[in-house]
Amino acid sequence: MKKRTFLSLIAGSVSGFILAFTALYARDLSAGILIEQYFFLFPYDWLYLLIGMAVLIGIILSRSFLTQAKRDLERSGEIPEFLEKLTGKALISASLSSCGATIWLIIALAQLFTFDEPFFWLLVNVTLSLFMLLLSQWLLRQCINLFNLVYPERKFQFDMSSQEYFEKLDEAEKYIAYHSAFQAFKSMDMMLLLSLGILVVYAIFVQFALFPMLLLSALWILQKGIYFRETMKFYRAE
Amino acid sequence: MELFNRVKELRARYNMTQTDLAKAIGVSRQTISLIERGDYAPSVVLALKMAEVFHEPVEAIFSLKKDSGKERTT
16 A cells, blocks of 8 residues: 555544544533633643643753754854754744744733633733743844854844845745745645634534634635735736 | 756865855855755856856856656756
């Protein structure tokens, strides 16, 4: 059996199991596990624990890559290829942990404004997420300082717009940026449609959620609209 | 048609690192790496700059080879 066929079979089985499991237990689980039964200090605390762990792992990884890269830079005095890779890894980890911490803060704030009890723990949650966000931002800044040491010819300045930075890149780097952006566009196009599909399944088995569906639809149309507007600029006759 | 290049070979002949060549033509080391791997086809300007560094005509560095199978776009 071909590897691709085998993987498709596995993916189909897993999807079928998830769908059947959701169909059977979704209503009980959504009301039970998430809110009423299984939490330690306040509703959804397990979710914050997962996000917090992911952010913490990102911060630890980024810090370790950063320390290693700085040590190697001091030792070798030049920029070997592995140092570029370490800088990239440190930047990626710091950016992802910063994203995670931002998501954590936003959800925690929304919950603080929605739930009355237990106020103390909800406030602790918001404070913790804010602290992690500041920590990841500080780390991101450190990574950018290292990036500027590794790539002095295209220094990133904090007051610089992304367009100004883009102009500093050479032709192959611009090509990489275009290619990556197009891949991100294609993936997001698929992901948004898939998310709408998941919301339909959610509506069938759990609860009809109009606002998330409208929001995702608006984002989908907006993304396509921006893409078409940008491509049309290059297809004008004159 | 596939684009082949002799950048790596010529760089070795001139005993240059990717960083040296990158500095000589004013691009990043990654750009040289991408060109050598055939993942990026350089612009005419960049190809001419390379030709100047290696004292070779552009067509001696870059050439198109007929691909028997699928066509490559870069």
